[in-house]
Amino acid sequence: MMRKVWIEAALNGPWSRALQPGIPDTIEAIIAEGVACARAGATIIHTHAYDGGGPQTHDWQVYARIIEGIRSQVDVPVYPSYPAFMTDGDAALADISVRYAHIEALVERGLIDFAFVDPGSVNFTLTTTTSAAKPAGTYMNSEDHVRYVLDFAARYGLHPDFAIYEPGFLRAGAALARAAGTKAPIYRLMFCNVIAVGFPPKPYALAAYLALLEEEAPGAPWMIAGVSADIRPLIEETVRRGGHIRVGLEDAPLGTKASNFEMVEEAVRMMRDHGGEPATPAEMRQALAG
Secondary structure: OOEEEOEEEEOOOOOOOOOOOOOOOOHHHHHHHHHHHHHHOOOEEEOOEOOOOOOOEOOHHHHHHHHHHHHOOOOOOEEOOOOOOEOOOOHHHHOHHHHOHHHHHHHHOOOOOEEEEOOOOEEOOEOOOOOOOOOOOEEOOOHHHHHHHHHHHHHHOOEEEEEEOOHHHHHHHHHHHHHHOOOOOEEEEEEEOOEOOOOOOOHHHHHHHHHHHHHHOOOOOEEEEEEOOOOHHHHHHHHHOOOEEEEOOOOOOOOOOOOHHHHHHHHHHHHHHOOEEEOOHHHHHHHHHO
């Protein structure tokens, strides 16, 4: 029997076309690519919002247009991003109510299936840094922010979706989710190449994460993902070990020529080669409810 594998398509990220030229950066393009990826086998769509190119926006109304635009054509969960609070960035984002205002507006309108938060903080040091380089900023997710989102998840009955950049994120996320009494979190294991964070996409790294996950949250759903990293070498083991897969231009190495649609098609082919079959959104929801 083929095991059901979720494919998440991460369409664009915060990069802008300057760094990742192929990303969709208009409402219409994001909707079109989200629909195409879902029809190609994606179980979940993740997107950052853009309104006619330029920098990303966190306006809930722009997100609502994107989510409703995709969901009006295909039944697939679509979830947004939230602003990265950096030590060298916008100080206003230290205020939880500012940082998550658009998420609360979307949840109240029934447009989001998951409560997503990165359960830890980390320096975004580049692997190619030099002694003359400007010090990297620190990506901040203080415990009060994480607890806020998890309390929110518990209140609305949402599964938390954790981005795991470091092993400590997994341990802290599991502990805080237990404390908040949420539904089982989804653990998205982030393998990194450009930033010197966590693990590169190597077999030993996946094995280490899965051993830790078995200790901290046995049986929890998990998936592999990348930060400017090629995770394809990990797909066979992921399918074999019962995990799920995230692909797309947000995660792929910068300058990737393949489209989101092509990456989803390739992921479907690879998982089928190793005994998997793409799950429908209904099958994913049923698995999470079980």
